[in-house]
Amino acid sequence: MAAVLAKDVFVSNSPYFRKGKYTCPKSWLPCYIPLREGIHVKNDSEVLFYFWRKVSDEGVWYEWKVEYTDFNTGKRETTELQNENGESYFMSMPPNPDEIKSYI
Helix, strand or coil, X not given: CEEEEECCEEEECCCCCCCCCECCCCCCCCXXXXXXXXXXXXXXXXXXXXXXXXXXXXXXXXXXXEEEEXXXXXXEEECCCECHHHCCCCEECCCCHHHHHCCC
């Protein structure tokens, strides 16, 4: 599977997709993005979902939080940061030096 982000910029989860100027074959990894505690909002509430892709030498993880208007209080609330430092979900992905050189 691949997606065209710009004229010659692609992302793909296939190491065989090497078309265009820039590709990132390990960019798409399935991940589950749950909340530790459910939130209750009204039908017309604005809900903002923030997430960050984090990377280390060992792999990749996402951190996220949600901003919403609480159904009962009407106050704007923000959840705690979820999966901080990959504590619950971490995708091990040691870098392949030969592959990294191909993008430079």
